[in-house]
Amino acid sequence: MFEGNSTLLLRWNVEPKQFGPVLIGSAQGGMDIEAVASNTPKADINYIGLDGNIGCLVNGAGLAMATMDIIKLHGGTPANFLDVGGGATADQVMEAFKLITSDQNVNSILVNIFGGIMRCDVIAQGIIQAAQQLDLKIPIIVRLQxxxxxxxxxxxxxxxxxxxxxxxxxxxxxxxxxxxxIVGLAKEASIDVKFELPI
Incomplete structure (x- = not known):
């Protein structure tokens, strides 16, 4: 809420950087964030980097905001806003994981997908592909409906x-x-953590 003539100014960087199929820029203003917008129609990934340590991969902006809110409710801090859109492919999920894991502060990842048009099995294939090819060492929690x-x-x-x-x-x-x-504490102590299922 702003009173009187208060304004919020965000200036987008005019020199974007290329990151795979997405375009990365940065915002200047009252907060330090990186904004990532789709560079090609096939990417369709909306990403904003934040200061937290929990990576989020979600479909739909509203669900992404709700996911970030519930993480905060339970004492966590989201590392990003990432919306893969309504028709993500396994390759798009892979690209989303690359974006999330490019942030060294990410200690765990929450995937929250509601598959209306999108098929959950396609998302699962992308998650598996990312976990294998990127050799992910951090926990991945997946909520699919x-x-x-x-x-x-x-x-x-x-x-x-x-x-x-x-x-x-x-x-x-x-x-x-x-x-x-747990992963954050282990990193601080320079200890590797391996998880066995069930946790």
Missing amino acids: GTKVEDAKALIAQSELKILTCDSLNEAAKMVVKLSD
Whole structure:
């Protein structure tokens, strides 16, 4: 809320940097953030880097904001706003993971997808592909609801990767905050952390 003639000014950097299929710029003003906008129609990734340590991969701006809010509610701090859009492919999910993990402060990742038009099994394939190809060492918590959700859960279970699934957004948020805290403490002590399922 602003009183009187108060204004908020954000100036977008005129010299953007290329990061794969997305364009990265930065905002100047009262906060230090990086904004990433799609450079090609196939990317369709909306990303804003923040100062937290919990990576978020979500479809839909409203759901992304709600996801960030529930992380804050449980004592965590989001590292980004990332909306993969309504029709993400496995490759787009891979690109989203590359963006999230390019931030060295990220200690855990919460994937929150509601598959209406988007199929959850396609998202699961992208998550598995990212976990394998990027050799992710941080915890990934996945909350999927909607089209082909049971197929998606089966794919994740069969992958035998340390990817945790959770049906409740509230429980997923609690879990991602706790795991982020554990990884953060381990980083401070220069200790490697390996997770065994179930946690």
